[in-house]
Amino acid sequence: MSKQENVNDTFEHVYLPYIIKWGKLTNWTAVVLSLSPAMVLALIFDLMPPFSAIINGFVLIASAVGVVWFVEPISYFPIIGVAGTYMAFISGNIGNLRIPCAMVAQKVAGVEPGTNEGAIIATLGMAVSIVVNTVILTAGVIAGASVLQQLPKSIVDALQFLLPALFGAIFTQFAIQRLKLAPIVLVLCILLVVGVKQGIVPGFLSTLISVFLSIAIAVLMYKKGFLK
Amino acid sequence: MDSSNYMDIANSFWMWVAAGSAVTMVLIQAFIFARKSYSTGLEIGLTHEQMRGAIKSSAITAFGPSIVVLSAMIALLVSLGGPISWMRLSFIGSAMFEMMAASFGTQAMGVTIGSDPMTSMAYANAVWTMTLGALGWIVFATLSADKMDKVQKKFSGSDTKLMGVVASGAILAAFGANSATHLVALNKNTVSCIAGGLVMLVLNHIADSKNIKWLREWNLFFALLGGMMAAVVWPM
Numbered sequence: 286m287s288k289q290e291n292v293n294d295t296f297e298h299v300y301l302p303y304i305i306k307w308g309k310l311t312n313w314t315a316v317v318l319s320l321s322p323a324m325v326l327a328l329i330f331d332l333m334p335p336f337s338a339i340i341n342g343f344v345l346i347a348s349a350v351g352v353v354w355f356v357e358p359i360s361y362f363p364i365i366g367v368a369g370t371y372m373a374f375i376s377g378n379i380g381n382l383r384i385p386c387a388m389v390a391q392k393v394a395g396v397e398p399g400t401n402e403g404a405i406i407a408t409l410g411m412a413v414s415i416v417v418n419t420v421i422l423t424a425g426v427i428a429g430a431s432v433l434q435q436l437p438k439s440i441v442d443a444l445q446f447l448l449p450a451l452f453g454a455i456f457t458q459f460a461i462q463r464l465k466l467a468p469i470v471l472v473l474c475i476l477l478v479v480g481v482k483q484g485i486v487p488g489f490l491s492t493l494i495s496v497f498l499s500i501a502i503a504v505l506m507y508k509k510g511f512l513k
Numbered sequence: 514m515d516s517s518n519y520m521d522i523a524n525s526f527w528m529w530v531a532a533g534s535a536v537t538m539v540l541i542q543a544f545i546f547a548r549k550s551y552s553t554g555l556e557i558g559l560t561h562e563q564m565r566g567a568i569k570s571s572a573i574t575a576f577g578p579s580i581v582v583l584s585a586m587i588a589l590l591v592s593l594g595g596p597i598s599w600m601r602l603s604f605i606g607s608a609m610f611e612m613m614a615a616s617f618g619t620q621a622m623g624v625t626i627g628s629d630p631m632t633s634m635a636y637a638n639a640v641w642t643m644t645l646g647a648l649g650w651i652v653f654a655t656l657s658a659d660k661m662d663k664v665q666k667k668f669s670g671s672d673t674k675l676m677g678v679v680a681s682g683a684i685l686a687a688f689g690a691n692s693a694t695h696l697v698a699l700n701k702n703t704v705s706c707i708a709g710g711l712v713m714l715v716l717n718h719i720a721d722s723k724n725i726k727w728l729r730e731w732n733l734f735f736a737l738l739g740g741m742m743a744a745v746v747w748p749m
Contacts (some may be wrong), residue, residue: 450740
């Protein structure tokens, strides 16, 4: 067996089954635990809203984000893989925190997205981002709203510009590696945003459309020999 | 049940226990996955140095966006109390979803967040709506993760380069879509987005051509800082 086959073997037959087994176990446990605040309110404080109100609230939120439940896991899967999908959808903050950390980790370790090595490094990066995020939020909630609201206004104002810079920076990092593909994808994305504004493209589908059209264009260019 | 005591319940010991149990589960999973990834990484030929670099750089990278999440948590904190805000943003969390779900939940009880006084029951229904509204993501992701992997493998076969091409197409699209929203807006967000990209471009070039490892770990941090500063000072 060659070294490469050996590597694939370990990843496919040892690592992935382990991740799938524990991912399912921990995620289903998380589903049950996510109900615990509602249970505490019902059982300890005797606060059980009428069934109709619970259903009413659920229908409102489902009609607002129901499509996204399916669109996001599918769109993000090619980026974050199996382990990342288990982690990201119980820890949240995917586009603004999990994926950027995974991407920077891959870049620093010098591994490519889409490879086994890339998947391992991305998982490490996401796990670290979960710990950092939890520590910062925990410190924040202990410090309390009164302390946090005393942050200088200039800092609070500047923070609202952090995400645009993050998106631009990550896009650029990958654009450098895919100089032929990146401009096409960016033009496509801009057209889709304009399409959404004009009401031609439904907003909740625009990410899914851009992801799958871009994958299709990338694969086509690869098969035609334009991409390495 | 008047509006003054719902905060006592929202910030009670038992709510901390409930919220803490969910957050702990997320941390346990991160720990299990990280440990297995580290040991498998060594087995398939990654070095300690590569993996330590990955860990360090993602800790640095996580800092800035986490502060943004923190500022979103403050907004939730005021109307929903500590435990739930803390749990929701460590757990499923996107501030926009949680705010929307909370307002739908109280609305179903006839309370508008921000204008009407909150009642205990409206608070409880907000908790239900946030919880049930987010289950869709977890359930679908958990059911489909291993199946999507099979689909992807079938699609690209054993061509690892093709897998890389698919991944970069998806990454460029996801961040291109987010960037495009800000680029089209033509406001300070546009400035921040372009400046963030430019700082990244320059630092990447310096780090790669001079082979400066620490700069690679910090360049996203500086790109965020540069983007924010450019947007703040831009005359608009």
